[in-house]
Amino acid sequence: MRQLKGSWMALALSVLLALLGRPPAAPAQPNALVIGQPTDADSVDPHKITAVIAVERLYNLYDTLVNIDFNLETITPGLAESWRVSPDGKTYTFILKRGVKFHSGKPLTAQDVKFTLDRWRDPATASPTRNRIAEIDEVVAKDDQTVVIRLKERSNYLLFNLASGFASILNPEAVKKAGASYGTLAVDGTGPFKFKEWVLRDRFVVERNPEYRWGPPMFKNPGPAKVERVVWRVIPEDATRLFELEQGGGINVSRWIAFSELPRLRKDPRLRVIDYKVGYIIYLGFNLNKEIVQDIRVRRAVNHAIKKDDIVNEIFYGLGSPAQGPMSPIVAGAWKDVGKVAYDYNPARARALLDEAGWKPGPDGIRVKDGKRLVLPIHAIAGYGYPDTLTLIQSQLREVGIDVEQILLEEAAIWGRLAAGEHSVMAMGNPHSNPDEVLMFYFHSKNRPTPNRFGFADPKVDQFLEEGRTVADRKRWQEVYAEVQKRVVESAVWVPLWHPDRAMTMSARVSDLRPHPVYDVGYHKLLDVSVAP
Amino acid sequence: MRVYILRRLALTVPTILGASVLVFLILHLVPGDPAMVIAGPTAPADVVANIRAQLGLDQPVLVQYGRYLASALRGDLGRSILTRREVTSEIGGAFLNTVELVIAARIWSLLVAIPIGVVAAVMRRSAFDRLSMVTALLGLSLPIFWIGLMAIWLFAFKLGWFPISGRGGPLWTIAGLHHLVLPALTLGVIQVPALARLTRSSLLEALAQDYVRTARAKGLAEPFVVAKHALRNALLPVVTVVGLQFAGLLGGAVVTETIFSWPGLGRLAVTAILTRDFPVVQGTILISAVTFVTINLLVDLLYVVLDPRIKYS
Numbered sequence: 001m002r003q004l005k006g007s008w009m010a011l012a013l014s015v016l017l018a019l020l021g022r023p024p025a026a027p028a029q030p031n032a033l034v035i036g037q038p039t040d041a042d043s044v045d046p047h048k049i050t051a052v053i054a055v056e057r058l059y060n061l062y063d064t065l066v067n068i069d070f071n072l073e074t075i076t077p078g079l080a081e082s083w084r085v086s087p088d089g090k091t092y093t094f095i096l097k098r099g100v101k102f103h104s105g106k107p108l109t110a111q112d113v114k115f116t117l118d119r120w121r122d123p124a125t126a127s128p129t130r131n132r133i134a135e136i137d138e139v140v141a142k143d144d145q146t147v148v149i150r151l152k153e154r155s156n157y158l159l160f161n162l163a164s165g166f167a168s169i170l171n172p173e174a175v176k177k178a179g180a181s182y183g184t185l186a187v188d189g190t191g192p193f194k195f196k197e198w199v200l201r202d203r204f205v206v207e208r209n210p211e212y213r214w215g216p217p218m219f220k221n222p223g224p225a226k227v228e229r230v231v232w233r234v235i236p237e238d239a240t241r242l243f244e245l246e247q248g249g250g251i252n253v254s255r256w257i258a259f260s261e262l263p264r265l266r267k268d269p270r271l272r273v274i275d276y277k278v279g280y281i282i283y284l285g286f287n288l289n290k291e292i293v294q295d296i297r298v299r300r301a302v303n304h305a306i307k308k309d310d311i312v313n314e315i316f317y318g319l320g321s322p323a324q325g326p327m328s329p330i331v332a333g334a335w336k337d338v339g340k341v342a343y344d345y346n347p348a349r350a351r352a353l354l355d356e357a358g359w360k361p362g363p364d365g366i367r368v369k370d371g372k373r374l375v376l377p378i379h380a381i382a383g384y385g386y387p388d389t390l391t392l393i394q395s396q397l398r399e400v401g402i403d404v405e406q407i408l409l410e411e412a413a414i415w416g417r418l419a420a421g422e423h424s425v426m427a428m429g430n431p432h433s434n435p436d437e438v439l440m441f442y443f444h445s446k447n448r449p450t451p452n453r454f455g456f457a458d459p460k461v462d463q464f465l466e467e468g469r470t471v472a473d474r475k476r477w478q479e480v481y482a483e484v485q486k487r488v489v490e491s492a493v494w495v496p497l498w499h500p501d502r503a504m505t506m507s508a509r510v511s512d513l514r515p516h517p518v519y520d521v522g523y524h525k526l527l528d529v530s531v532a533p
Numbered sequence: 534m535r536v537y538i539l540r541r542l543a544l545t546v547p548t549i550l551g552a553s554v555l556v557f558l559i560l561h562l563v564p565g566d567p568a569m570v571i572a573g574p575t576a577p578a579d580v581v582a583n584i585r586a587q588l589g590l591d592q593p594v595l596v597q598y599g600r601y602l603a604s605a606l607r608g609d610l611g612r613s614i615l616t617r618r619e620v621t622s623e624i625g626g627a628f629l630n631t632v633e634l635v636i637a638a639r640i641w642s643l644l645v646a647i648p649i650g651v652v653a654a655v656m657r658r659s660a661f662d663r664l665s666m667v668t669a670l671l672g673l674s675l676p677i678f679w680i681g682l683m684a685i686w687l688f689a690f691k692l693g694w695f696p697i698s699g700r701g702g703p704l705w706t707i708a709g710l711h712h713l714v715l716p717a718l719t720l721g722v723i724q725v726p727a728l729a730r731l732t733r734s735s736l737l738e739a740l741a742q743d744y745v746r747t748a749r750a751k752g753l754a755e756p757f758v759v760a761k762h763a764l765r766n767a768l769l770p771v772v773t774v775v776g777l778q779f780a781g782l783l784g785g786a787v788v789t790e791t792i793f794s795w796p797g798l799g800r801l802a803v804t805a806i807l808t809r810d811f812p813v814v815q816g817t818i819l820i821s822a823v824t825f826v827t828i829n830l831l832v833d834l835l836y837v838v839l840d841p842r843i844k845y846s
Contacts, residue, residue: 451574
């Protein structure tokens with residue numbers, strides 16, 4: 001009897017262990033790419049958003065006049081099949097492709113482009129990105145296929161900005177009809193996918209546009225797309241998102257998987273992990289209006305005291321590279337010799353600088369000067385890896401006698417505090433595809449108090465930044481930006497920390513999904529992607 | 534009774550108004566600017582100011598509240614600052630999703646907790662009583678996010694019996710019901726311990742009363758004594774707690790909703806607070822306050838059904 005009971009128990013245990021073995025195969029997705037992400041977008045009106053999570057949808061719902069290639073340098077045709085630039089660089093004439101239609105069936109015309117750009121620039125629209133095309137003076141629809149853009153001054157960045165998701169071309173009829181609901185309840189673009197359904201904070205669904213034939217040359221397939229549907233599923237919890245991806249039924253791709261899981265997932269034959277580089281910098285920025293960081297020796301000491309390799313390897317599992325300057329090395333215009341002026345990890349040098357600045361070690365090891373302790377309050381967002389990063393920095397700076405107070409806040413609160421100039425030091429990141437998107441924003445004196453939250457003002461830097469926007473000669477263009485980066489690094493207004501890499505994890509059934517580094521979106525037009533049953 | 538109900542309904546107005554004013558003031562006093570959330574980190578100051586002006590956020594707080602109140606009294610709760618959707622449509626869908634989840638959780642937790650509590654009370658000091666109360670203590674101690682993740686891991690990921698996350702569709706569809714099971718089980722499981730313990734202690738108290746001794750002395754069968762006489766009185770405190778918990782949960786079971794990607798009111802409220810989406814926050818507070826007040830009234834009315842000695846005037 002005892003033997004029998006034991007046999008039944010052994011059998012029950014075996015069944016349980018078998019059931020708990022490999023997860024059962026989930027039902028196949030019927031030719032749909034299902035993307036898992038932690039939050040939802042607010043809108044897909046290109047003139048109302050800045051979030052990365054929204055911009056990646058724009059590239060699939062809409063088209064732009066031109067596109068930026070995977071190398072973040074080459075501009076390729078989009079809705080414009082060709083363009084010419086006047087000798088003075090102030091007039092661009094775009095010839096639109098024929099046969100392009102909006103999802104509603106309306107043919108694309110130059111008037112639609114004019115409407116879109118005028119709306120983007122109009123202060124009444126209150127677009128957060130309208131300053132990107134501040135140099136546009138006038139947009140003219142010469143005829144149905146020809147758009148002329150006249151600039152106030154020559155610009156090296158017009159085409160870059162016209163390739164951004166914010167420059168997605170709109171159907172004026174759809175926008176006017178939907179009013180304030182455009183971008184949430186009504187969408188009409190020319191893109192490879194049509195808006196199908198949006199259940200807020202649950203899923204955003206688009207369907208293949210069968211008429212699409214005008215995809216950019218950077219994709220092998222000009223259209224229609226190979227997948228029938230793309231679904232963005234909102235799964236806020238990291239563990240749940242991972243379960244969905246591993247099981248394979250709920251989502252089949254995500255770039256929001258915890259780095260700690262990637263070593264294990266790389267070995268899973270059912271999955272594929274693609275690592276890719278993006279133009280991004282994470283940095284500490286000093287507010288030069290605050291006395292405690294006004295001494296350049298203190299700022300340089302902090303630069304010398306932080307071991308950036310530890311940040312990349314200990315916190316982010318090696319997915320990235322230590323930064324030496326304010327620009328990502330993969331972005332054109334990044335100064336190749338920034339290492340000549342960058343600050344190496346050198347705690348001894350840091351201590352010497354602090355001694356020289358009059359900060360002497362106190363009884364607890366924290367330096368003191370005129371009765372004041374050297375405590376750096378650092379403002380950062382309470383997420384995205386900043387708390388761990390600041391904790392590591394805190395321990396490294398303590399080694400040289402600097403104490404750190406972490407001030408971690410949610411995003412809405414942080415922007416308010418930074419705008420008020422409360423911070424002495426801030427930790428932040430910035431995606432960029434060209435020098436203007438980081439150097440002009442953060443280091444031109446006219447951009448104080450925001451986005452230049454550092455109080456940085458150098459007339460030479462201003463001059464070079466303005467020249468960089470307009471100079472025609474490529475060699476001179478590189479020289480001016482090299483000079484800006486040199487002066488920024490030498491001023492030690494920033495501690496460039498690291499350039500993060502990204503990892504896109506997908507089911508092995510997904511093919512030909514090539515992440516695009518622009519604006520850190522990952523997903524550009526999903527024309528080449530296919531999903532096996 | 535009618536007068537009582539009307540009086541209670543009239544009292545809801547200052548309650549809801551008070552909550553609305555308090556929340557409005559708190560939201561505007563804490564640091565955070567939705568215009569900057571919309572503008573992003575690289576927008577210049579004039580662009581941020583432009584957005585703020587367009588949204589009416591540059592007006593004095595009292596003016597903003599006045600405008601909001603005037604619209605709300607006309608039934609217009611405004612538009613979300615971030616999505617520009619009407620607040621009523623944003624909240625309506627989320628609220629119904631939470632109602633589904635909470636009702637399902639409540640039903641199964643009551644079906645489990647009350648019998649356990651009754652049996653534990655009737656078989657006091659038995660092995661069942663001890664085991665159930667220790668299990669209840671354990672259930673109270675386990676964090677809900679752990680329970681949820683374990684439920685996903687076992688029943689969805691490993692065994693494949695249920696979907697991992699999301700709301701599969703309307704409640705009357707198979708997919709909708711299938712997606713509801715795990716989140717409802719998780720939300721319900723943390724309520725069972727407290728309800729079981731309360732039922733047990735309340736029933737023990739009722740069973741010690743004179744009228745129960747009289748009923749036994751009259752020769753009534755024990756199950757009849759427990760179910761017909763003692764239980765009705767024992768349920769009064771249970772009804773109160775169930776009502777309060779229910780009302781609270783309808784404000785949003787945010788942890789469960791997050792774990793299971795359930796698009797409910799809790800997640801909406803937290804997102805709105807974090808992004809300072811003032812109209813949406815106001816709307817969620819309004820609906821939570823109305824729900825709380827309504828359920829409390831219904832609980833009080835239920836007392837009359839359970840205990841005829843209770844009369845309201």
